[in-house]
Amino acid sequence: VTGPTHHFAALDFTFSLDGPSALVDPLAHALTDLSVPGPSGAPYAIDESGDLTLAGMAVDDTGSPDLLTRLVRDVDYRASRLSEGVMAVHAGAVVAPGGGALLLPADSGSGKTTLTTALVSRGLGYLSDEFAAIDVRTLDLRPYPKPISLKEGSYALFPALAPYLDDGPISHVPASRVRPGAVVRHPCAAAYIAFPHRAPGERARLTPMSRAETVVELARHGSLAVRGDRVLEVLGGFVRRCDAYRLVFDDLDEVTDLLVELSAP
Amino acid sequence: VSRPARAPGLSEVELDGEYVVYDGTRLHRLDPTAAAVWSLVDGRTAEDAIVKRLSRAYGAPRERVAADVGALLAALRTAGLLAG
Numbered sequence: 001v002t003g004p005t006h007h008f009a010a011l012d013f014t015f016s017l018d019g020p021s022a023l024v025d026p027l028a029h030a031l032t033d034l035s036v037p038g039p040s041g042a043p044y045a046i047d048e049s050g051d052l053t054l055a056g057m058a059v060d061d062t063g064s065p066d067l068l069t070r071l072v073r074d075v076d077y078r079a080s081r082l083s084e085g086v087m088a089v090h091a092g093a094v095v096a097p098g099g100g101a102l103l104l105p106a107d108s109g110s111g112k113t114t115l116t117t118a119l120v121s122r123g124l125g126y127l128s129d130e131f132a133a134i135d136v137r138t139l140d141l142r143p144y145p146k147p148i149s150l151k152e153g154s155y156a157l158f159p160a161l162a163p164y165l166d167d168g169p170i171s172h173v174p175a176s177r178v179r180p181g182a183v184v185r186h187p188c189a190a191a192y193i194a195f196p197h198r199a200p201g202e203r204a205r206l207t208p209m210s211r212a213e214t215v216v217e218l219a220r221h222g223s224l225a226v227r228g229d230r231v232l233e234v235l236g237g238f239v240r241r242c243d244a245y246r247l248v249f250d251d252l253d254e255v256t257d258l259l260v261e262l263s264a265p
Numbered sequence: 266v267s268r269p270a271r272a273p274g275l276s277e278v279e280l281d282g283e284y285v286v287y288d289g290t291r292l293h294r295l296d297p298t299a300a301a302v303w304s305l306v307d308g309r310t311a312e313d314a315i316v317k318r319l320s321r322a323y324g325a326p327r328e329r330v331a332a333d334v335g336a337l338l339a340a341l342r343t344a345g346l347l348a349g
Contacts, residue, residue: 215285
């Protein structure tokens, strides 16, 4: 049975999703925080056999374990390519009660998504995960409330999310399911940057970084080539407004307490 | 007379006494010591004059400053940040 067309926006990339309800509904549910009334631009479709296409062209990603992961990765790619004036940073982005954003840039496997999820569940607002979007004109972080992609190893840390977690190696959970009202819909100025690094047995601690050091480290996690000569203007302006730290941690509760305290008004 | 000059096509930003220099491919962070030398690298100021100015500014022995400046200029050249 084919259900209604769903419409979404990922930064400047708008898209629709059509297909059999049994296949489309779980995906639409995972993407619910990106929902818009429509109309939207790029038409994704899923056929009866579960093949994903965009405007009739196959969306191939043999590295993705499931249909939803394939869709999320394709949307990320297109949002990055099609959103004019955005510098993408591989980072989580949450918003403190005082309104300043905390950016968590890190490599995959560093615990960034787990940390982002924990901070959202503790009351911080959700801007994005994996893909933080710096507006190169205003230097604010734009909201991109994509589902939080939790890996299997983190499932046990969030028992309240059990109804939304799959059996597979990765689950995509809307931030609004982590905490109702968590999604922040407006751009925010960053106030803090913390580069998380998980180190077994270490106490959670923040070590201040110079702004020049921060620019270099931030660029390592950003789409440097895309911005060409403007990269220093953007990154320099962005870090001038922030306090930046290296963050070493092991225990999730301890590091969450530390960051909640750091970002408290 | 050596008059070190910046390589063409670089962009840079100064942040709290340090520099970040972008060569179109990589970012280079210059710490406060390297930044002090870099700020005098303009293609007109001779290496001797850079040493003299920094020696005076920091109240350090000229021989030691000359060695440090020489090493830093060599490092900047190796990194591709100097012309020639």
